[in-house]
Amino acid sequence: MAVVEVRDLRRTYGRFEALKGISFEIEPGEIVGLLGPNGAGKSTTMKILTGYLAPTSGSATVCGHNVLLDPTAVRTELGYLPESSPVYREMDVTAFLQFIGRVRGLGMSERARAIDKVSEQCGIRQILTQRIDSLSRGLRQRVGLAQALLNSPRLLILDEPTSGLDPNQIVEIRKVIREVGRTRTVILSTHILSEVQVTCDRIIIIHQGRIVADDNTEAITARGTGRVIRLGLGEGKVKTTKESLLGELGALDGVNKVISIPPVEEAFRFEIHTADDVRANLFDWARHRGHILVELSTERTNLEDIFRRLTEGAGT
Known part of the structure; x- marks a missing residue:
């Protein structure tokens, strides 16, 4: 069963059509780059998939759960890292992850196991006792990625995960994304096209509310053989x-x-x-x-x- 199924998805804001009937499926284990210029509809698509925005028409399911009819079940299956990483800077890293774990309904022992696991996955074990406001942007982004992974989601949605990072930090975050992508499905939205080329298995390009390209990364880049x-x-x-x-x-x-x-x-x-x-x-x-x-x-x-x-x- 596909992790994500989108069928004829439409969304309007007054007279403006942000999405004009897009359809796609994402299979387990795929790392998919969602690309498009500003206003193309990619952010609207991600908001619908995460349950923060209702579609005007059409349907979207995550792990078999309809995002409109069963948003609570959808949220248990996904982890979301928005462009502005949701971290409380006055907390230390452990306290922040404990807080997020409680919000997501994890018991004490579950939280401890989850924090141990994501700390290893995201390479933040050595900073668990540090205040978040003392961390570099790259490390804060790792903490944001860790909170998105706390509930062991089957789908991970990342919005501009390397925005504002220096080249070394970008390489480090890319490695983490590839690593976590081995065991789950990832949707990655970014303006850094070179990152998509080296990180993603597949690319979907949205333009003016419609999908203008959807293929594996090798096939998309092969269009540029001229x-x-x-x-x-x-x-x-x-x-x-x-x-x-x-x-x-x-x-x-x-x-x-x-x-x-x-x-x-x-x-x-x-x-x-x-x-x-x-x-x-x-x-x-x-x-x-x-x-x-x-x-x-x-x-x-x-x-x-x-x-x-x-x-x-x-x-x-």
């Missing part, structure tokens, strides 16, 4: 315009798309999207047309390029 070539042209013997160059470049064999990018030192600059490396053709074209070549570089497209292409025109 190249982006950056071309810079100085003024040569023949006077020309940006519009004229856009037309000429777009007509060359192997060129899929040409975008004008900001000039440097009065040189025309373009971003050229191609399936193959056509730099030799571009060099020959520039020489034949009498243009001065000041830049010619290439790179393979990555997840960020794919994300931008799928959500082109979205707000940020």
